[in-house]
Amino acid sequence: MASLPWACRACRAAAGTRRRLHTPATSTRSISTDSRFFHVSEEVRQAIAERRPVVALESTIYTHGFPYPANLSLASRLESLVRINGGVPATIGILDGVARVGMGAEELIRLVSSAGQPGLLKVSRRDLGFVCGLTGADGKALNGGTTVSATMILAHMAGIRVFATGGLGGVHRGAEQSMDVSADLTELGRTPVAVISSGCKSFLDIPKTLEYLETQGVAVATFADGREGAVDFPAFWSRDSGVASPMVVRCETEAARVIHAHTSLGLQSGLHFANPIPAQHSIPQQDMEAAIYEALNKATSAGATGAASTPYILAKIKELTGDRSVVANRALVEANVIRGTRVAVALRTLESEEADRPDRPESQVVGPGASDFTSTGVSLGIGAPGGMYTLVPASTSTTATAPEPPTASATTSITDRPADIFVAGSLNVDLSCDFAPRAGSSTHTPELQTSNPATIAQSLGGVAHNVARAAHLMGASVRLCSAVGDDLAGKAALDALAASDMSAAGVKTLPAASGSRTSQYVAINDRNKDLVLAMADVSILEDTAEDSALSQTFANFWLPQLQRARPTHLALDANWAPQHLGRWLAAGQSIGAHIAFEPVSTAKAAALFHLPQPYTLAVYPHASVHLATPNTHELAALYHAARASGAFERDDWWHVIDALGIPATGARVQLALATSSALVDQGVPQQTLQLLPFIPCICTKLGAQGVLLTQLLAANDPRLRSGEDAPYILSRCTNGTEDTALGVGGVYMRLFPAVEHVAAEAIVSVNGVGDTFAGTLLAGLAKRGPGARVEGLVDVAQRAAVLTLKSRESVSPGLGTLGRLL
Structure with missing residues (x-):
């Protein structure tokens, strides 16, 4: 062990305090982040070394669950949810034959952009050796998304104890004949990682799944989620399954106590905490059972068995339930990631409190993978349950205090903190109308003075909103300064803003008596989704009377915020009337802000x-x-x-x-x-x-010219x-x-030059592309600080713009994957 460039805390303990339990030396293996088969990102290594909460995220949900670029948007969203709730995300996957814990932006984009391609593998425990070992043979470069079992293994190797995912595999119906049992269950029996999911998918045999988990010694509990007494183990799309949960935990702190005790006892089995789908997205069990029954019959008729059965059944359920199951799937994954992060935060808090107890024993048993990880490496016990244990003196603990799981009020205070960037201008409700001629038509552009077939989508937009949203997703601290009317569109805009985790502290609702209307924008695009005509109503920003609601809002609402926060950067869009634009310019100059104009x-x-x-x-x-x-x-x-x-x-x-x-x-x-x-x-x-x-x-x-x-x-x-x-x-x-x-x-x-040539058929919408470019530049300038050079940011800003070009939304949610490039 001493010959390694670095080793775990346990291995550096004094020789007089070492003793080995259970397993012989031959069962111990050591692996470093410099291994040709295994790599832990710098951010994850640092977080584990500093004992900050880290949450593992699987990648098969991106590679085999959603198409590109929707999967990239989801990946960005889930990583953002981990960060917002106080943790560090560690997305796990296989790229070029290397098992990676914590994927960088470009790595993740490379992996998820190949979704749907036959060469992209679904990697479980049995596949890890093949995927890593055969890369390089005959010029192969094997990539894959990790399933629950593979993600558990790699998370444990890196010292991560909490893993949040969508659903767990289970025992298939009719397993007494087929012997079809997911590897997820046996992995939970031998890998000490806490998995937070919404239970197993309801087309599986839930009673047999729970029975199998009990046989494997897996601790199973369900979050009460505000309910009293006994609760059901969830059925993925439905909150209830009709099968009682073995145990119930009321909150994240109780789950953290269970994990802490489990680890302290040296138990080498995993834990499963089932988190029921949010009530508003739950699909009634009887509705799902009807769809599942039909899907199972179709799978049997089609001969879909073994590994092919689950994808086939899921596709049929999606077909039978429409978008309900897709919306529910995304909602439950997001809820599980939030819950898992709060469990990880609570666990770190609990460990910190334990370390500070005056009656704490002089030594503790630490098991392999239990965060014995330094900023430069890791030594791991891998093999039969038990592994290598070392008695560690209490003085070697460097546990840092972790933040409490954020409450609603805490989240608000974080969201509304002073920002480095203020963006002032329009917040719109956007309508994008894409010309969709009938099959066989050669018409490229919609005809005037008549109705045209189209695909119409509604979203939150406005130049200032888009710029602010892009900067926010790129990791900058941003405040949007705008106004909405006291109308239905205004309420919808504020709700959408809150749902996107952006602060509304700078958005003023102007009274209906002022005649103010929430801004709206309608874009008419040709069949290639290039803009033909746009109509915009942003009159809410154009009232120049000295006693107008807008003038009073500037003096009494926006200006005080700007003077208190003193942001380093101020971005203004040209939707302001010249008089208000002049006011903003003068205010920005008075605080010495760098001012950008869109x-x-x-x-x-x-x-x-x-x-x-x-x-x-x-x-x-x-x-x-x-x-x-x-432009x-x-x-x-x-x-x-x-x-x-x-x-x-x-x-x-x-x-x-x-x-x-x-x-x-x-x-x-x-x-x-x-x-x-x-x-x-x-x-x-x-x-x-x-x-x-x-x-x-x-x-x-310059568009395609760069x-x-x-x-x-x-x-x-x-x-x-x-x-x-x-x-x-x-x-x-x-x-x-x-x-x-x-x-x-x-x-x-x-x-x-343009960073990527985007084929016409790959373009989803041109709306917001330029705003995304501007917002990314701003985020880079603010994050890099004084002396930042624009030329060093143009490339990543173009990459961000390309993501939006391929997105239905005015700013691609996938931008968060590029944040680390700034």
Whole structure:
């Protein structure tokens, strides 16, 4: 053991306190995170070393339960739920023949994006050796989602004791003839991990499943979930099964006490805590039994047996119940992850209290996998039940205090804490109308002045909401500042906002007497889902009367919040009337915030150059706006608005332009080399240069052509002297003003190609794609802090935009998987 680069806490104990129990040395194996077959992520290693709550998550639900990109959205959602409730998620899967505990964003995307492909494996205990051992043979690179049994094994190897999942495998009906018993049950009999699920799927034999678990020595209990007395063991889609649960626990703390006692006694079997599906999503047992009966008959007729039976039966149940079972499935998984995380948090709290007890014994028995894990490695007892145990002196414990499971009030206080980013603008109820011509039609675009067949979806949107949502999913601390009317749409918007775990502290409901209506947006898209026409009612942000409800809300509601929180970044969308936009700009400047501007549309972009007195758009080095993210149409609108308003005739604008070092003869060749001849012909780079004095950093979104970044560099910027950045330095200051207060150093211009070519058939909706890009940039700038460079964030922002392009929602829920790239 001493020869390993690192080892478990037990193995570092003093030699005089060591004694081995139960098993000989030959049953002990050691494995490190540097093994070619096993890897634990840095985040999970660190969390376990610091004794923070870690929750294991399986991956077959993504690889074999949901299609891409819905599975990526679910993965992001479940990991977010773990974090929100005080834990660290550890998604487990097999990628390139390596069992991974805690998958990074790109790893997870690689795994789940191959869902439905025949080469993607469903990996149980029996398969681990094959998948890991045969990778590399004949050029194979084997990937797979881990089932409950494989996830338990790998979680235990990493020192994770709590695992949350959807449902447990069980004994199949008719098992007395088929001998069809899930490996999940035998794994629970020999791997000491606490599994939180909604019981076994109700097409299984629940009484026999519980009998088998008892034979295996598995502790089984059901959460009372507010009920008194005896309760049923749940039947997955239904809260009740008609079969009484062996034991009942009232809360997460009671479950944690059971796990703590179980581990302290050195028991090597697992535990199963059944969490009933939330009542509002429960499907009556009699309804499910009718669907199950028909599905089982069809499976028998089709000859679906063994491993093929469960997928076949699930597909038939989905077909027979419509979306009810799918909605219920997702709801119960989310509830189990929340419950499992709170159990893990309660367990850490309990262990901390035990460590601080004055009557605590001088030594304790610690079993293999019981968090004997350091930030650099792990030594594990693997083999027959029992394994290797070591008597550990109490002085070696480094248990940290874990937070209490969050209550509703605690969650509110966390959600409404001061934010690093304020995003001010529209919160809409969106309607997306995708033209859906009948089969055989060659028509590409909907016809005017008549009705057209379409697929219509409703969601929460609005530019500011989308930007804030993207930044939130990328892990930034965000507050959305907007207004809704006291109407049905407003109530729906607030409910949807709360359901997405975003703070509503900055959203004001304006009284009905003010005539305010909740913003709504209707997008008409062609058959390729490209925007044809959009209609937006955001009049709620346009009332400019001094005594209007909106003006009073700014002075008495938003401004105090901004001044108290003093966020480092403020993002504004152009849905504000120029007067309100000016107020927000002045307020952001007063607290020294980095201000970003999202132009919204060609019609509204011009508001930036039509600010009323006393507001004036300032230029570099005191620019009012630091970053803008227009598309090419919005860029042109900004350029023409600046010209029409006389902004290009201002002396302070000319001083900056003169200092940029652009030759008087123009820079067509340099611009073409930096971008492309086509972009130069359109005038795109030229327009960004002329706008730089007012907006020193412009990210122009070019769709399939990528992103053009144009930014003004200060005279002391190290990029002006960097060989790596030299290809992107378009010009340098040549008029001698670089050492003056103006301090212009030059221009950085870089064309980033698109990160992925997305086929037309893979595009789900273009709505919110640009907003996702902007929100991701903001999140990166805020998380990386002062000195963060935009060019280091464009790639991940494009990746986020692609996820939204493939999502029905205005911002893809899968963004959370990219958060670690910032």
